[in-house]
Amino acid sequence: MLNQTRDHLLLGGDAQRRYVVAGNAMLTLRSNNTDTHVTYRVEASEDLRHWLVYHLIDGGMRTPVLIGWIRRSTLAFSFRKVESVRTAGHSRAIAAWGWWWKQAATGATAPNVEVWGSGVCARCGRDLTDPLSARRGIGPVCWVHVQAILDVRPRLAGLAEALRADGFASPLWAHAPAEVCTVEAEHLAVLFEHLSAGTVANIAQVLELLYALEVSPAALRTLAGVAGALAVHAEGQKGERKALREALAEIAPPARLAGWWVPTTEEVKAAA
Ligand SMILES: [Zn+2]
Secondary structure, eight states, rough: OOOOOGGBBOOOOOOHHHTTTTTTEEEEEETOOOOOOOEEEEEEEETTTTTEEEEOGGTTOOOOEEEEEEEEOOEEEEEEEOOOOTTGGGGGHHHHHHHHHHHHHHOOTTEEEEOOSBBOOOOTTTOOOOOHHHHHHHHHHHHHHHHHHIIIHHHHHHHHHHHHHGGGGGGGGGSOOTTTTSSSSSHHHHHHHHHHHOBHHHHHHHHHHHHHHHOOHHHHHHHHHHHHHHHHHHHSSSHHHHHHHHHHHTTOOOOOOTTTOOHHHHHHHHOO
């Protein structure tokens, strides 16, 4: 029996992928065909380079078994299973996850499977109070962090491409702050490429370039604010991440990425 209320049934498609990569997600896959279910926990690694997938047995009462991990490349989130003595008895859970994730990783909804969340935020563990957050399984603050990884980075890569192709003539620049457009297009493209790669080393490079390029103080603050927001989820050691965030915060507080002028994926596609 699923010991969950209807409120914890997650939205389909891309929302399920977002839930899994939030950082600390517990989810149950229920097959409508066989009326069976399996529960998993997916944790981001300390350096945020990959996500560890555990099979939870008896509702998490027994020690979770690591069944594999998810890695992100530029285009895909791929799952690799662990093959060991410990995972030998978990082949059904591994196969179910592998089949489901292959579809969910692309933002598709797997047929005949219900995906249940835990009822608390998949990143910070706080209670979810509003109905939309409950269906996403992620609270509003943590949702912005997930967007930083899944939306903002690819859009920055799209902006870098547009700058290289058309400079500021690309329609994507219509809503950009004036101070950012004072930076040379070629330099800005390099900065955005680093920001879209998103590792601690990349963002540290952005900080150095911002000083080396002698951009205006207003542009420096705007770009440092964006870099600071992305540094929260930069891939790298925890200590390095913290030091980088602090260095950037000395220039400007982290920008709110939701509602920032970075164009949507559709806008990037339309302008290409
Ligand atoms: Zn949260």
